[in-house]
Amino acid sequence: MQGPALAEPEADLVLPDPGLPDVDGREVCRTLTGPSATPVIVGTARGDEFDRVLLLEIGADDYEVKPFGFRELVARIRAVLRRGARVPAANGRQALGPLTVDRRGRQVLLPGQPVELTNKELELLAEEPGTVRRREELIARVWDENWWSSTKALDVHVASLRKKLGDPRWTAALRGVGYRLDSPS
Known part of the structure; x- marks a missing residue:
């Protein structure tokens, strides 16, 4: 799939709609988030949890359920662009x-x-700040993919991490999805 918009030079941000009449919007999202570092915020009329999680899983940086307010959309754009500016330095910092x-x-x-x-707390922080990390992914990475105990261990470590960083907003919880390291400012 290659439409005229996808052939354009890289944009600062893309705001697609998965309900496009002539092309599958989820496929557009996959294409945009593949080799590109272009942030994607999906504007969608489908607001159920399954659709929101699917959009995040296929690479969307954020989503906005229609109808949405202009100020909230602008705030989400600014937040995604701030996160996108965090590129790891050559020295690993x-x-x-x-x-x-x-x-x-x-x-x-x-x-x-x-x-x-x-x-374990460092592992929670160390990879891709600003990216939503699913609970299962964090548990598999930090503990073991065959973890059999309660997932409350993750919650305990996140609570400890929040306390040590001095502000709980450093680790945003996305209900039903996971966590994201985010600047409280």
């Missing part, structure tokens, strides 16, 4: 507002001061 994650040095700095984290 990632900056997220005042928070710096040094993956090679295995430390976290919050305004320049080290934050003492356990290995």
Whole structure:
């Protein structure tokens, strides 16, 4: 599938609608989020949880259920563009507002001061700040893909991480999906 809009030079942000009449909007989303780093916010009329999760799973950075307010849409665009600006530096450090994650040095700095984290807490932070991480994905990555105990262990580590970072807004919970490391500012 290759429409005229997809042939254009890379955009700063794309706001597709999965309900397009002549092409599958989910396929457009997959195409846009494949090799491209272009942020995608999907405007959709389908607001049930399954559709929202599916959009996030296929690569959308965010979604907005129609009808939506212009101010909220602008706020979501700004938030996605802020997250997109966080590119890991060549030295292995990632900056997220005042928070710096040094993956090679295995430390976290919050305004320049080290934050003492356990290995599991560091793993929760270390990969792709700003990206929604599913609960199952986090458990498999941090513990084991064959984890058989309660998923409350993840909640305990997230609560500990929030306390150590000094602001619970550092780890946004997306109900029914997972968590996202996000700047509280």
